[in-house]
Amino acid sequence: GENVEQHPSTLSVQEGDSAVIKCTYSDSASNYFPWYKQELGKRPQLIIDIRSNVGEKKDQRIAVTLNKTAKHFSLHITETQPEDSAVYFCAAFDPNAGNMLTFGGGTRLMVKP
Amino acid sequence: EAQVTQNPRYLITVTGKKLTVTCSQNMNHEYMSWYRQDPGLGLRQIYYSMNVEVTDKGDVPEGYKVSRKEKRNFPLILESPSPNQTSLYFCASSLASGANVLTFGAGSRLTVL
Numbered sequence: 420g421e422n423v424e425q426h427p428s429t430l431s432v433q434e435g436d437s438a439v440i441k442c443t444y445s446d447s448a449s450n451y452f453p454w455y456k457q458e459l460g461k462r463p464q465l466i467i468d469i470r471s472n473v474g475e476k477k478d479q480r481i482a483v484t485l486n487k488t489a490k491h492f493s494l495h496i497t498e499t500q501p502e503d504s505a506v507y508f509c510a511a512f513d514p515n516a517g518n519m520l521t522f523g524g525g526t527r528l529m530v531k532p
Numbered sequence: 533e534a535q536v537t538q539n540p541r542y543l544i545t546v547t548g549k550k551l552t553v554t555c556s557q558n559m560n561h562e563y564m565s566w567y568r569q570d571p572g573l574g575l576r577q578i579y580y581s582m583n584v585e586v587t588d589k590g591d592v593p594e595g596y597k598v599s600r601k602e603k604r605n606f607p608l609i610l611e612s613p614s615p616n617q618t619s620l621y622f623c624a625s626s627l628a629s630g631a632n633v634l635t636f637g638a639g640s641r642l643t644v645l
Contacts, residue, residue, distance in 0.1 A: 420591065428572065451631040462622065462636040463575070508574055512631045517588055518563070520630035522574040 421446045421513040425523030432499050433531050440526045442509035443491040451512035452485060452492045453520070458505045466507075467494070499530045534559045538623045538637035545613055546645050553608045553640050555623035563626045564606035565590070565634070566598065568619040575622065580630070581606055613644040 422445040432438050444452075453468035469476045469483045469492065476483050480499075485492040496503055509523040538555045545551055557564065565580035567590075577590030581600040595617055597609040606625075610617060621640045626632040 423574075425574070453633070455634075462638050463634075464636070465633050468633070510575075512629075514631070518580060518582055518630045519577050519590055520565075520634070521591070522567075522576070524572055524574040 420516045420519070421449055421511050421521040423509060423511050423521050423523040425509050425526055427526060428524065429527045429529070431529045431531065434499060434501060436499055438494075438496045438499050438503070438528055438530075440494045440507055440509070440528070441491060442493070442511075442523050443489075444511040444521075445490070446511075446513045446516065447487070447490060448515045449490075449511040449513045451520075452483070453510050453512075454481075454483060454494050455508045455510070455522075456505045457508065457525075463508060496528075499528075501530050501532050504528060504530045534635070536623055536625050536635050536637040538621075538640050540640060541638060542641050544643045544645065547614055548612050551610050551613060551642075553610075553621060553623075553642070555606045555608065555637060556604050557606075557625040557635070558604065559625065559627075559635065560603065561625035561635075562603075562628050563630065563632070564600065565624050565626075565630070566596070566606070566608045567622045567624065568592065569622060569639075570619050578608065578621075582629070610642075613642075615644050618642060618644050 450471040455463035623637040624634040
């Protein structure tokens with residue numbers, strides 16, 4: 420099945436700086452890559468997703484890039500704010516491995532004011 | 533309000549005492565899934581269901597059972613809980629598959645003594 424690795428596990432940045440979280444996946448057939456944000460004590464919520472026919476997608480301060488050749492995708496957050504502090508999960512969907520979404524281990528992002 | 537509701541939110545039980553965590557969604561979603569969240573391991577899929585009476589194993593199904601008798605409900609059953617099932621459990625649903633946006637429930641924190 421699919422295997423997703425996420426780095427770093429923790430990331431601390433100063434308010435206003437950029438943050439980048441990287442994920443790699445194992446199966447080249449994977450075609451959907453969402454990112455979820457989980458604030459402390461809350462449920463995960465989708466913040467952005469990308470499908471394999473697109474290389475980059477932006478939504479205000481967040482963007483996701485996908486490199487299918489290298490089998491990795493990244494989340495970029497610019498002009499970070501304290502409310503960006505949370506755990507972020509990447510995931511990959513492999514249509515050849517049942518109907519499962521495989522998550523990475525998560526990144527705890529801390530934005531220091 | 534569109535939502536996924538799971539109960540109980542918190543439960544402390546003892547080894548071997550059967551328990552059920554209920555999950556219900558009001559969005560007419562086809563796809564429902566259970567995940568467990570453990571530190572450093574991200575969200576791991578336990579079981580999922582594509583539709584009524586259709587269920588499949590995820591990555592960590594051992595010790596769990598599910599059923600999908602109605603479209604809106606997808607209970608998670610622990611027939612004989614063990615301490616290694618102490619975890620935070622999330623139910624989620626999506627329109628059609630794992631390649632669509634997941635709406636998560638608020639989570640159920642289970643402790644097995």
